[in-house]
Amino acid sequence: MGLVTAAIPFFLLAVLIELALDRWRGWGLYRLNDAIGSLSAGILSRILGLVRVGILMLIYIPLYQWMLPTYQDLGIAWSMDNPWHLLLAVIAYDFCYYWKHRISHEINIFWAEHLVHHQSEDYNLTTALRQSSDLVPLGWIFYLPLLLIGMPPELLITAGAIDLIYQFWVHTQKFPKVRWMEWLLVTPSNHRVHHAQNKVYVDRNYGGVLIVWDRLFGTYQEELEQEPCIYGVRKPLNTFDPLAANLQHFKRMWLDAVYTKSWKEKLTLWFRATGYRPADAEAAMPVPSCDLVHFRRFDPEIASGLRWYALAQHLIYSGATLALLWYGKHLTWGTATLMVLMLVVGLVVNGRILDGEVRSRSWELARLSSLVVSLPLMPSALWAPVTGYSILSMTVWCLLVFSGKNDTVNSVRN
Missing domain, CATH: 1.20.1440 (de novo design (two linked rop proteins))
Structure with a gap:
């Protein structure tokens, strides 16, 4: 059993505790439909993993075994039993995660995968469980550089699980800003910024565990008291269907590729900057952004x-x-x-x-x-x-x- 699977009951317990506090204190952080939408996306992500092969390990393990004699000659020997090695592995993994996360916000086809995590218009612990199903898996590319330091596959998997598990707790609105933590770690405050669609907050704070990468590479933004976060994406999903959530941006890019008359655009729009659309497709099929001044969350009324x-x-x-x-x-x-x-x-x-x-x-x-x-x-x-x-x-x-x-x-x- 993997670490993430073992952690699921604790995630759900934490959600129930936050939900109980939300109802008791009247915070208004939870809506039934949005919470179910997020949890359903998380379920879809986990169950699809049961019937497909992980691309990263499919490529990483043979390459690691091929390079193993070189690692031995250089004296590179990682150990799962050494806590310092595990700490270094998490730091190295988080560095790769930063760049994966950043590119996922900057390039169309990568955003199509990552978008799912940002679609919720609420921000609570269920948002953490709202994960992409990797219908077109590309993120594995960013972890191949870990072969350069000879990281064993089992240590890579463990470091990745720790990185993901850590990110669960930062998806809450009720943990206050703690100054010393904001300089070193990803916290609820600086991650709220990451999920906000306000202009000042968009495409900031990409770290998974460490926020130092954002400070080093110029993508850090502090949460501002005078600028409350508005959660969600500028092109709202407007459904609680988790499969539609995973297909939202892929569908838009596909329709643009089919419609545009330019073959160059058909082939390149997938790898252009996030949100890029061919001019003729955008004119024929406009997709308006939501009005942040008069923002209303998608909240259908049903019996x-x-x-x-x-x-x-x-x-x-x-x-x-x-x-x-x-x-x-x-x-x-x-x-x-x-x-x-x-x-x-x-x-x-x-x-x-x-x-x-x-x-x-x-x-x-x-x-x-x-x-x-x-x-x-x-x-x-x-x-x-x-x-x-x-x-x-x-x-x-x-x-x-x-x-x-x-x-x-x-x-x-x-």
Whole structure:
């Protein structure tokens, strides 16, 4: 079991504690739909990792083994048991992470992957779990320089997990600014800046653990009392569907590439500065930025019964995900893929329910029916619980949307 997977229960406990404090103190940091949207993106990221090979290790391990005689000749010998080696590994990894993170904000195709983490218009601990699914994995490139210092693959994986786990706690609004920490470490204050879309804050504070990289390379920005952070992205997502979240910028670039008449633009727009669009495509398909002066978060109004239903479904998906992460290695690849596909469909439909998408009525029925039809493909131990879950969910869903009591799903989407 990896460090990140082992940390998931503690992440969820921390979220529950912050949520309880939010409700008790009346902070207003949490909205059900946005929190579920962020957590769903995190679930999607983790479960897709079960059915694909990690590109970084696929390339890094053979190169490391090829260079191993050279490391031995030079006397380079890292040890997982040496805490100083682990500290140096985290520092080296974080340096590479800084440049990966920075380029992810500066180049279109890299931003398409990283964008997911910034789409939430709230800022709380669920935002930390809102991770990209790496549908087009490119970030591994930035960690290959660690071969130059002979870092073993197992130490690289551990350092990366520590770097990611550290970043969880900085996604909160209620930890105050601590002056000495702001000079050395990534903190909630300077990371709030990173997630803000205010002009003064955009593209700043890229460090994962250490903020010193930003101070050294001129990308540091302090959180200003007179400039409250407005969270989200300038081209808002306007859906809680985690798959759509991962495809948002890819879809826009693809449409631009198809529409523009210039072959040069078709081939290069992917690698141009973030937000770059061919002039003819932008004129034909304008995508307005949100108005920060009159900023309104995407918050569709749906019946309370549907909100409770979506929450219950999300809790079931979360439990199924934890079970899959813990026991997935005992399943065949085909069975694991089927389980992942079912979860992906559930997350997508649940997001659309929260959007106020009227078509989600029939989509949810189709999803539940497909579960029953797929029973023969599942392990026999799941037949009874999946059948019971499907029948109960279908009954509740029909009562909610077809009984006439809540037969309108209001939405503020344009």
